[in-house]
Amino acid sequence: xxxxxxxxxxxxxxxxxxxxxxxxxxxxxxxxxxxxxxxxxxxxxxxxxxxxxxxxxxxxxxxxxxxxxxxxxxxxxxxxxxxxxxxxxxxxxxxxxxxxxxxxxxxxxxxxxxxxxxxxxxxxxxxxxxxxxxxxxxxxxxxxxxxxxxxxxxxxxxxxxxxxxxxxxxxxxxxxxxxxxxxxxxxxxxxxxxxxxxxxxxxxxxxxxxxxxxxxxxxxxxxxxxxxxxxxxxxxxxxxxxxxxxxxxxxxxxxxxxxxxxxxxxxxxxxxxxx
Ligand SMILES: [Zn+2]
Numbered sequence: 001x002x003x004x005x006x007x008x009x010x011x012x013x014x015x016x017x018x019x020x021x022x023x024x025x026x027x028x029x030x031x032x033x034x035x036x037x038x039x040x041x042x043x044x045x046x047x048x049x050x051x052x053x054x055x056x057x058x059x060x061x062x063x064x065x066x067x068x069x070x071x072x073x074x075x076x077x078x079x080x081x082x083x084x085x086x087x088x089x090x091x092x093x094x095x096x097x098x099x100x101x102x103x104x105x106x107x108x109x110x111x112x113x114x115x116x117x118x119x120x121x122x123x124x125x126x127x128x129x130x131x132x133x134x135x136x137x138x139x140x141x142x143x144x145x146x147x148x149x150x151x152x153x154x155x156x157x158x159x160x161x162x163x164x165x166x167x168x169x170x171x172x173x174x175x176x177x178x179x180x181x182x183x184x185x186x187x188x189x190x191x192x193x194x195x196x197x198x199x200x201x202x203x204x205x206x207x208x209x210x211x212x213x214x215x216x217x218x219x220x221x222x223x224x225x226x227x228x229x230x231x232x233x234x235x236x237x238x239x240x241x242x243x244x245x246x247x248x249x250x251x252x253x254x255x256x257x258x259x260x261x262x263x264x265x266x267x268x269x270x271x272x273x274x275x
Contacts, residue, residue, distance in 0.1 A: 012136055012197075012198060013197065013198025013199075013200075015135065015136060016135075016136045016137070016138055016198055016199075017097070017131060017135055017136070017137050017138070018097060018098035018099045018137075018138050018140070018199075018202055018204070019095055019096070019097060019098055019104070019127075019128075019131075019137060019138070019139050019140070020095070020096050020097075020098035020139075020140045020141070020176065020204055020205055021093065021094070021095050021120065021123070021124060021139065021140070021141040022093070022094055022096065022141075022142075022205065023091060023092070023093045023094075023111065023115050024091050024092055024093075024094070025090060025091035025111075026091065026218050027089070027091055027092045027218055027221065027233075028087050028089055028090055028091060028222055029087065029088045029089040029110070029221065029222060029224065029226070029229055030086060030087055030088065030222055030223055031086060031087065031088045032088075032223055032224065032225055033224075033225030033226065033227075034225070034226070035051070035226050035227065037225065038224075038225030038226055038227040038228055039227045040226065040227035040228075040230040040231055041227070041231055042230060042231050042234045043227070043230060044106065045234075046105065046106075046234040046237070046238065047094075047103050047104075047105065047106070047107060047108045047233065047234050047237045047238075048106070048108045048109070048230050048233065048234065049106050049107075049108065049109045049122065049123060049126045049162075050106070050126075050161065051226070051230075053159055053161050053162075054109055054110075054122060054126075056159070057118075057122055057158070057159050058112065058118065058119070058122075061116070061118040069146070070143075070145050070146060070183055070184050070187055084112070084113055088110070088112075088226070089110035089111060089112065090110075090111050090112065090113065090114065091110075091111045092108050092109065092110055092111060093108070093109055093111060093115065093119060093120055093123050094107055094108045094123070095107035095108075095123060095124065095127040095128075098138075098140055098202060098203075098204050098205065099202060100244060100248065101240075101244060102241050102244055102245075103237045103240060103241055104127040104130065104131075105127065105130050106126045106127055106129075106130065107123060107126065107127035108123070108233070108237075109122060109123040109126070115143075117147060117154065118154075120141075120147060121151070121154050121155060121158060122158060122162065124139075125155055125158050125162040125163070125164040126162045128164055128166075129162055129163075129164055133165070133166075133167055133170075134167070134170065135170070136170050136171075136172075137170065137171045137172070138171075138172045138173075138174055138193075138196060138199060138202075139171060139172070139173050139174070140173075140174045140175065140176045140193070140204030140205065141173070141175070141176075142175060142176055142179040144173040144174065144175055144191060145175065145183060145187045145190070145191055148173050151166070152166060152168065172196055173191060174191050174192065174193045174196060174199075174204055175187060175191040175192070175193075175204070176193075176203060176204030176205040177193055177194075177203040177204055177205075178203065178204075178205060179205075180192060180193075217232065217233070217236045220232070221233060
């Protein structure tokens with residue numbers, strides 16, 4: 001069943017979910033303590049993926065050289081060559097709503113050695129399992145031009161817990177506006193948000209970042225054991241989502257007021273020019 005059956009194509013933009021996948025190399029964790037000594041009280045119940053399954057899956061992944069045919073892929077090479085000694089996690093990847101920056105459930109996973117496809121595939125499938133498969137999705141990711149090739153085949157090999165079948169005609173991959181300039185001309189045509197009907201002025205990434213170092217959360221979690229870290233991060237992001245929700249009405253009202261004033265100014269200029 002496609003969304004075409006549920007609503008006319010020109011109203012489809014009302015039912016699109018915009019998702020952004022992004023990586024943060026600041027949220028590291030040193031090799032401190034173990035899961036046995038420091039278990040989490042919220043393991044897999046909130047924003048992080050279920051650790052045992054994730055860990056088990058990563059052990060089965062053989063290192064492959066992920067090469068690109070596009071020039072915009074500094075992220076992969078940057079991640080792959082970064083110094084990782086002494087760290088249990090070199091950073092995290094996360095799925096957020098690209099319009100409101102709400103962190104998605106089970107959408108955060110540690111990165112052990114850079115931004116490998118295996119980690120990204122798992123995290124992507126993990127949070128997408130909570131979203132209805134018939135909903136039209138626009139997914140932004142800065143290296144999507146390479147990553148989505150063979151994605152379907154790679155998703156088929158993921159563990160049962162997060163097994164995902166993608167309806168490819170209900171999903172559109174894009175590159176965030178800030179990143180697309182470094183890509184080739186072909187990428188700019190194929191993955192530009194400006195050419196996706198219904199995307200309006202979405203930029204595909206947040207203005208503020210959910211991993212902003214509020215209350216020193218980034219630096220303090222570096223030295224924590226795995227469980228304490230998961231609980232702290234879950235707490236932080238629960239607060240983040242909650243304050244986003246509370247602030248949304250005021251924020252949208254302010255934006256609407258700005259748009260009204262701007263509309264009046266533009267209309268006046270246009271009328272004067274036409275006359
Ligand atoms: Zn590209």
